[in-house]
Amino acid sequence: MAGAFRPVDGNRHSHVPPYRLALGPGPEPGRGRRTGGHRAWRVRALLPGVPVRHLGRQVGPGGHRRRFARNRGRSVIMADPLKGLSVLLVGCGKMGGAMLLGWLGQGLARENVVVVDPGAGTSVPEGVRSVTPEEAAHLTPRPDLCVVAVKPQTIKTVLPAYAALAAQGTTFLSVAAGTTLAGLDQALGGNAAVVRAMPNTPAAIGRGMSVLVANDRVSDVARAAAEALMRAVGTVAWVEDEALIDAVTAVSGSGPAYVFLLVETLAEAGRAAGLPGDLADLLARQTVTGAGALLDAMPDDPATLRRNVTSPGGTTAAALDVLMAEDALAPLMRRAILAAQHRSRELAS
Ligand SMILES: NC(=O)C1=CN([C@@H]2O[C@H](COP(=O)(O)OP(=O)(O)OC[C@H]3O[C@@H](n4cnc5c(N)ncnc54)[C@H](O)[C@@H]3O)[C@@H](O)[C@H]2O)C=CC1
Ligand SMILES: O=C(O)[C@@H]1CCC=N1
Structure with missing residues (x-):
């Protein structure tokens, strides 16, 4: 084959x-x-x-x-x-x-x-x-x-x-x-x-x-x-x-749910920052679908695309300082993936 x-x-x-x-x-x-x-x-x-x-x-x-x-x-x-x-x-x-x-x-x-x-x-x-x-x-x-x-x-x-x-x-x-x-x-x-x-x-x-x-x-x-x-x-x-x-189940099988959650939480954070609800929803949806389409269309890896958004000392850097802190998104995602992997193994038994 x-x-x-x-x-x-x-x-x-x-x-x-x-x-x-x-x-x-x-x-x-x-x-x-x-x-x-x-x-x-x-x-x-x-x-x-x-x-x-x-x-x-x-x-x-x-x-x-x-x-x-x-x-x-x-x-x-x-x-x-x-x-x-x-x-x-x-x-x-x-x-x-x-x-x-x-x-x-x-x-x-x-x-x-x-x-x-x-x-x-x-x-x-x-x-x-x-x-x-x-x-x-x-x-x-x-x-x-x-x-x-x-x-x-x-x-x-x-x-x-x-x-x-x-x-x-x-x-x-x-x-x-x-x-x-x-x-x-x-x-x-x-x-x-x-x-x-x-x-x-x-x-x-x-x-x-x-x-x-x-x-x-x-x-x-x-x-x-x-x-x-x-x-x-x-x-x-x-x-x-x-x-x-x-692990596949944890990453790609369940993965779309994590992305949709990102849209939900991005919109929610937009509302908390003072945006009208419908505008916050639109911005979150378009940002995630647009970023996904860009990732799909470009040969660059996601880290390069991220850096392209990030001006030194700018607004993105301020947000990424929070998201990329040692105890922030990366360990959270690892825990989430391990939980899903564990659940997949549990279902087998
Ligand atoms: N939803 C997802 O994103 C993914 C789901 N899966 C797997 O796909 C499977 C189905 O999940 P979902 O579609 O989300 O659930 P679902 O509940 O939407 O679909 C299951 C379907 O099976 C039908 N059903 C129940 N008993 C039946 C029987 N005796 N004969 C024929 N049909 C019967 C139900 O009426 C229902 O429409 C699960 O095993 C899940 O692990 C895998 C990858 C992704
Ligand atoms: O949540 C679940 O168990 C199924 C498997 C991957 C996505 N949905």
């Missing part, structure tokens, strides 16, 4: 244990435009057929797809890797729903997706078949992949119903936090091909970050299919060491 992946830049990631990075689909025209996730989400909710945009530090359009097609020549990984892939999605809540939007936007045929989620109600996109858990467990023909996006607390009671699909050769892809490959395999009867992925909600607009690990029953074709699904919603990296997924 090595040929199907773009090697990680050795300089930028030399401290990271070996993993492989697979970038998402190429950028579309309009890169650098002003969208905002909330707007894209609303547009998608209103117009489920509208394709998601793909922006970011990615290879040219179809670069990896072309390589897949040349190197592998297998059905699910040819020019359009999602074409012809059949997917059963178990759990269509915030994360499952976000991924589904991304897949449909990237060309996964609606008739090739089946959703099972007793609680999803009308949130399943038009044209996508919804079935009961009983029907899902006996789908014929069996789906290529079964993506499981139910809560970690329920996944082990949900999965046994799908053991027959696993036995027939469907590969399972779970996004549940803290649920190990071994635990998933056991719940599926003990002989299942399982991929574990940790995505994040920017997947809804094709800007997700997913890290994958697979057990040794997953074939190359199924690995490529799982990767194609996750690449359709953003950037993908593989790890060999499953233990890293707890």
